[in-house]
Amino acid sequence: KQEVTQIPAALSVPEGENLVLNCSFTDSAIYNLQWFRQDPGKGLTSLLLIQSSQREQTSGRLNASLDKSSGRSTLYIAASQPGDSATYLCAVMEDNAGNMLTFGGGTRLMVKP
């Protein structure tokens, strides 16, 4: 059974710092990996999708990498801002389970002004 783990569970950094969020998964037979952002009391917003054949994806100050063979992904946030404060979730879509996503527990990020 696929298991997705995110470390750290919580992170607090001063504004302007570059930071890395980690995601690991146990079964490398995946179609893709998605990173989501969730603000308190809100739904999930898709940030980046990395297909299993890709190594990385970039969107603005966000860069996500994927090493499928080792079961790891990272989300790099450059020049963090207080508006980046949220919970970040990674999820994998397995290639033998339809379109179902298995989520990690999330990393709660706080960027202090």
Place this chain on the structure above:
Amino acid sequence: DAGVIQSPRHEVTEMGQEVTLRCKPISGHNSLFWYRQTMMRGLELLIYFNNNVPIDDSGMPEDRFSAKMPNASFSTLKIQPSEPRDSAVYFCASSLGTGWFTEAFFGQGTRLTVV
């Protein structure tokens, strides 16, 4: 497109009552998912539909939970009778196709409180 639309946004009900949550997926999407989020267990998949047909309901906690998708633009998740331990945020998500490029989009969720 307005995205995935869920209603109601908040629901407070008494134990034993029936609760119905509603979801309208993104037009044209052929897969629909119901997830539940709690502090203790995070996000859990309850049930998954493809082309209106339930594919995997192994995540449905017990017989008190049921889900339907009568057409491509509407789905319901029903809890009868509701219990306090059902209190959670319930999310609906939809996606198109299958494979490497398939991206899931989530609604804003329904926060259910059973007292």
